[in-house]
Amino acid sequence: MQNLYEGIILKYVDYKDNDKILTIFTKNGLQSLIAKGVKTGKRANLLDTGNLISYDIVKTKGLPILTTVILKNSFAEDKPQYSFYILFLLEVILKIQREGEDESLMYYILLYCLQNLSGNSNLYLSLFLVKVLYYEGVFIDLYSCLVCGKEFNENSNIIVSSEGVTHLSCSNLKEKNINNDTIKLLRYLLNFDIRKNKFNFSIDDLIIKESLFYLISFTENFFSSSIKSKEYITV
Numbered sequence: 001m002q003n004l005y006e007g008i009i010l011k012y013v014d015y016k017d018n019d020k021i022l023t024i025f026t027k028n029g030l031q032s033l034i035a036k037g038v039k040t041g042k043r044a045n046l047l048d049t050g051n052l053i054s055y056d057i058v059k060t061k062g063l064p065i066l067t068t069v070i071l072k073n074s075f076a077e078d079k080p081q082y083s084f085y086i087l088f089l090l091e092v093i094l095k096i097q098r099e100g101e102d103e104s105l106m107y108y109i110l111l112y113c114l115q116n117l118s119g120n121s122n123l124y125l126s127l128f129l130v131k132v133l134y135y136e137g138v139f140i141d142l143y144s145c146l147v148c149g150k151e152f153n154e155n156s157n158i159i160v161s162s163e164g165v166t167h168l169s170c171s172n173l174k175e176k177n178i179n180n181d182t183i184k185l186l187r188y189l190l191n192f193d194i195r196k197n198k199f200n201f202s203i204d205d206l207i208i209k210e211s212l213f214y215l216i217s218f219t220e221n222f223f224s225s226s227i228k229s230k231e232y233i234t235v
């Protein structure tokens with residue numbers, strides 16, 4: 001028989017002697033539940049953060065209790081060298097923190113990025129942050145200047161600040177201009193459809209790092225808090 005639910009374990013805290021309280025990201029948003037008797041024994045490994053599981057619950061007056069669980073994918077165990085990237089993705093999802101809403105779009109994007117991290121981790125982190133910002137309603141105009149309103153062209157010197165994207169000449173900030181290829185990559189990521197598109201071309205690593213750097217600062221600015229696990233990834 002099929003389990004009723006499927007989700008990705010975002011975090012857990014120890015509870016009582018041998019139980020854990022899990023926070024799971026599903027298509028329908030966050031779900032918290034109690035897993036009994038799981039600190040030791042066979043089920044302990046099934047419930048690591050970042051694991052994709054299918055599961056069933058019984059409802060109680062308090063938190064639901066986990067009954068059956070099947071491990072579908074352990075991303076961190078399969079690819080330990082990517083565990084910090086996985087932590088990063090999970091930390092950002094936890095910042096969205098809504099319970100009981102339709103989150104299927106973000107759910108499939110998280111799953112897609114977890115499955116593809118080994119390709120080019122920084123690229124998938126960038127894609128993920130672009131989609132998170134879009135999903136949260138943060139509109140970054142990558143096509144025209146925030147100050148003068150004119151469209152950018154191939155020769156524009158463009159800078160990116162926490163306020164937005166402007167011509168270098170329209171800003172008071174004395175910052176380094178952003179590479180035009182980075183702007184192109186950000187536009188590409190914004191329009192990227194995980195059901196249709198594939199990254200079947202090579203993109204310069206420095207361009208990817210620059211785009212990720214800006215996306216992290218946009219995201220931190222939006223949530224008004226830092227992403228702690230960025231310390232462990234190389235940007």
Ligand SMILES: [Zn+2]
Nearest residue numbers: 145148167170
């Ligand atoms: Zn301008």
